[in-house]
Amino acid sequence: MTISTLSLNDGHQVPWIAFGTGTALFGKDAEDAIRLAIDNGFTHLDGAQVYGNEDTLGDGIVASGKSRSQLFITTKLGKLQPGATPKSALQESLKKIKVDYVDLYLVHQANNHVGQLKEIWKGMEEAQKAGLTKSIGVSNFAPDHLKTIMEVASIPPAVNQVEAHPYVWKALQPNLAIHDQYKIVTSSYAGLSPLFRGKGGPLDPVIEQIRARLEKTRGTPVSDGQVLNKWLQQKGVLVVTTSSKAERIREYLDTENVPELTAEEIALIDTTGGKLHKRFFPGNWPPE
Ligand SMILES: NC(=O)c1ccc[n+]([C@@H]2O[C@H](COP(=O)([O-])OP(=O)(O)OC[C@H]3O[C@@H](n4cnc5c(N)ncnc54)[C@H](OP(=O)(O)O)[C@@H]3O)[C@@H](O)[C@H]2O)c1
Known part of the structure; x- marks a missing residue:
């Protein structure tokens, strides 16, 4: 199975789903x-x-028998211990994951480094220059956080991983404008939230209507999750998801084979999602 990739602003490629x-x-x-x-x-x-x-992420990788070059591994910087730097924290992560480098290293939370974002970003650049990570980026960075690090950055973030689904898409527009400006790939977590965290919202009938249309076009089953992941994929978003079930894992990867949503269907999801602002991980974001 081939998984399509997105181009990062530093020349690397990233598989579109994680x-x-x-x-x-x-x-x-x-x-x-x-x-x-x-x-x-x-x-x-x-x-x-x-x-x-x-450590157990690393154990799973070892048990899979895959070679390092077949995998793309992301990890994220947490709160820094006294005396630690982004580079030394990554060295600890590499030992646990049992690899020599990661492909992508993100600052997990701007909120963890209040007043220190500029030096944290310079530390991320050092980790990359030392060859411990191929690419560097951020997560949960609002526009002001991005503007702050861009004042000192010699390497712009390659990715910003944020809560992204139709119920926050409208609120994300100022972020997306900055992502466009610096060619930062938007990555989503909580992308399937409308199906369970936000079940009963205005999108439910819209997703069902589009799911049924895609299933008819395809001639084989299409799920509601595939509708949302396809919506994200067609917007050029890197999807981060998870599942405990083999069948659903295969379904996520099969999203690539689902027919494309039409421009009208995408617009319908955008406008319907925009009717209800709902953030399911508010603690990761500045107060609104
Ligand atoms: N950067 C950050 O601050 C941050 C924050 C949150 C998450 N993340 C990352 O994003 C990853 C995925 O996060 P997420 O859990 O929010 O992803 P998600 O794609 O929104 O949800 C995945 C979950 O949805 C369930 N699911 C899928 N389809 C469903 C359906 N039709 N009905 C009901 N449940 C369904 C799955 O459960 P089953 O096991 O039943 O399939 C799975 O637990 C995390 O593991 C983490 O790596 C990052």
């Missing part, structure tokens, strides 16, 4: 889940220091 070890796996042993994800076709794995399971 399997995450936060949320459902936060603080838990991730080995079996990672093994399941890789065995069923995932190549991009999304970890973080704060998830407390980088």
